[in-house]
Amino acid sequence: MPLSILLIGAGPSSLLLTLLLTRALPTISLTLIERAPSLRASDLQLDFKAQGTPLITRLGLMDAMRMHRVHETGAIVVGARGETLASYGIKTDAGTEGLGGLTNEVEIMRGDMVRVLYEAGLAKRKELEERGVQEGGLEYRFGTTVKGVVQDPSGDGVRVTFSDGREERFDLVVGGDGQNSRTRGMAFGEEASAASVKELGYQVAYFSIPRGEGDGGVARMYLAAKSRAVVARNGDRPRTQVYMFTSGNMERIKESYKKSAAEQKAVWRETFTGAGWETERFLKGMQEAEDFYSHQLVQIKLPALYKGRVALIGDAGYCPSVMTGKGTTAAFIGAYVLAGELARRPSDVDGALEAYNEAMKEPVRLSQIIDSAMGLPSSSLAVWFIRNSIWAASTLKIDKLYMKLMPEKKEKTGLEAWPLPEYPELDLAE
Numbered sequence: 215m216p217l218s219i220l221l222i223g224a225g226p227s228s229l230l231l232t233l234l235l236t237r238a239l240p241t242i243s244l245t246l247i248e249r250a251p252s253l254r255a256s257d258l259q260l261d262f263k264a265q266g267t268p269l270i271t272r273l274g275l276m277d278a279m280r281m282h283r284v285h286e287t288g289a290i291v292v293g294a295r296g297e298t299l300a301s302y303g304i305k306t307d308a309g310t311e312g313l314g315g316l317t318n319e320v321e322i323m324r325g326d327m328v329r330v331l332y333e334a335g336l337a338k339r340k341e342l343e344e345r346g347v348q349e350g351g352l353e354y355r356f357g358t359t360v361k362g363v364v365q366d367p368s369g370d371g372v373r374v375t376f377s378d379g380r381e382e383r384f385d386l387v388v389g390g391d392g393q394n395s396r397t398r399g400m401a402f403g404e405e406a407s408a409a410s411v412k413e414l415g416y417q418v419a420y421f422s423i424p425r426g427e428g429d430g431g432v433a434r435m436y437l438a439a440k441s442r443a444v445v446a447r448n449g450d451r452p453r454t455q456v457y458m459f460t461s462g463n464m465e466r467i468k469e470s471y472k473k474s475a476a477e478q479k480a481v482w483r484e485t486f487t488g489a490g491w492e493t494e495r496f497l498k499g500m501q502e503a504e505d506f507y508s509h510q511l512v513q514i515k516l517p518a519l520y521k522g523r524v525a526l527i528g529d530a531g532y533c534p535s536v537m538t539g540k541g542t543t544a545a546f547i548g549a550y551v552l553a554g555e556l557a558r559r560p561s562d563v564d565g566a567l568e569a570y571n572e573a574m575k576e577p578v579r580l581s582q583i584i585d586s587a588m589g590l591p592s593s594s595l596a597v598w599f600i601r602n603s604i605w606a607a608s609t610l611k612i613d614k615l616y617m618k619l620m621p622e623k624k625e626k627t628g629l630e631a632w633p634l635p636e637y638p639e640l641d642l643a644e
């Protein structure tokens with residue numbers, strides 16, 4: 215019998231795993247379910263970097279990803295009147311000016327990224343069938359969730375009950391259902407799942423609004439008193455994405471997560487009213503935004519990434535949080551390593567899971583390192599001081615001086631320096 219795997223959640227992690235397994239094990243039987251009625255189309259801007267870039271290139275998907283690239287030209291910090299206090303990673307004809315910033319080589323909307331991966335998986339399966347592969351298959355089911363998972367007493371499979379009442383057995387279930395994964399609770403128990411969630415002390419709301427006059431190619435970042443920050447980024451898109459971060463009004467915001475989107479929006483309006491800059495326009499746009507969602511920033515830290523025949527990948531298993539900017543890359547690494555271990559020993563799923571868990575310890579640790587704690591100041595005086603320090607550092611070009619004095623900072627460190635293991639079984643291009 216070919217190996218049968220259920221993947222939960224059509225995010226970057228599960229979709230990449232699906233593609234890699236379809237390529238490496240043509241007779242495998244894959245079922246991927248997604249709670250939403252279709253691929254989630256738009257959402258937010260992501261990047262992938264470090265190991266993610268060669269991986270996508272070796273899969274032959276870089277051109278497709280680049281076709282959807284968001285043309286963001288760097289990031290600036292603005293003051294209350296919209297004046298530029300500092301610029302980061304600004305792309306000009308002469309190269310890139312200034313340190314770091316938000317913008318990476320491939321900036322892409324999450325919806326475009328998942329569509330590229332989804333279509334590549336389907337195309338691969340079609341190609342196999344045209345070549346006469348009859349066994350196995352690839353099925354996507356939208357608008358579907360899992361109600362329960364029960365490990366086989368024999369230890370070699372999982373019985374799954376779906377939201378439509380269907381029951382099926384799989385050799386392996388992989389939860390790639392994001393930071394609030396329900397698979398995690400079902401596999402590890404609700405208590406262990408709750409204990410794995412480490413709050414970082416920030417709440418964040420995301421939504422998009424129609425593009426305004428000043429919403430150009432650069433991302434704009436703004437710091438306000440009462441522990442608030444706003445990022446607005448547009449690149450070259452018809453809608454501007456707004457992220458609002460706060461470490462204030464915590465109890466009211468946390469309480470609102472149990473309520474409707476309209477009630478959550480009311481709490482975010484209350485929290486950001488009077489924040490200055492263009493926040494009033496953003497709050498007005500938020501009222502109409504259909505893609506609004508908010509959550510608390512967390513990291514997921516589990517003692518192991520699998521239990522029996524249920525494994526977790528991506529944010530479900532080891533969410534590093536948006537503060538690290540490494541979520542997608544870590545999700546890709548997990549999908550690659552799990553696919554590699556399964557392709558290496560398809561008849562020893564338990565051995566593959568053990569090897570996956572072991573291999574992921576270091577990249578998970580590295581991806582969860584937060585380089586600089588954001589620390590949102592509460593008082594107006596502290597905000598004034600920080601804005602002026604940012605302006606002074608940028609005007610005096612202290613960042614360039616720093617790069618000269620600290621040459622080792624130019625070298626790859628952290629997750630970037632971690633070498634991706636080689637899996638010839640995955641048959642990726644050199």
Ligand SMILES: Cc1cc2nc3c(=O)[nH]c(=O)nc-3n(C[C@H](O)[C@H](O)[C@H](O)COP(=O)(O)OP(=O)(O)OC[C@H]3O[C@@H](n4cnc5c(N)ncnc54)[C@H](O)[C@@H]3O)c2cc1C
Pocket residue numbers: 222223224225226227228247248249250254258259260261262358359360390391392393395396397420457527528529530535536539540541542543544545
């Ligand atoms: C504003 C923002 C900016 C970001 N920027 C970056 C960045 O620049 N670089 C970076 O590396 N990372 C970034 N990240 C993080 C990145 O988006 C995630 O880490 C990454 O998408 C994780 O992928 P995933 O597949 O694990 O989970 P997700 O992308 O969360 O996907 C999970 C999927 O599972 C589905 N699902 C959930 N529950 C169920 C269920 N019960 N049953 C069935 N399906 C379910 C969801 O609908 C979703 O489609 C950013 C995140 C945000 C919010």
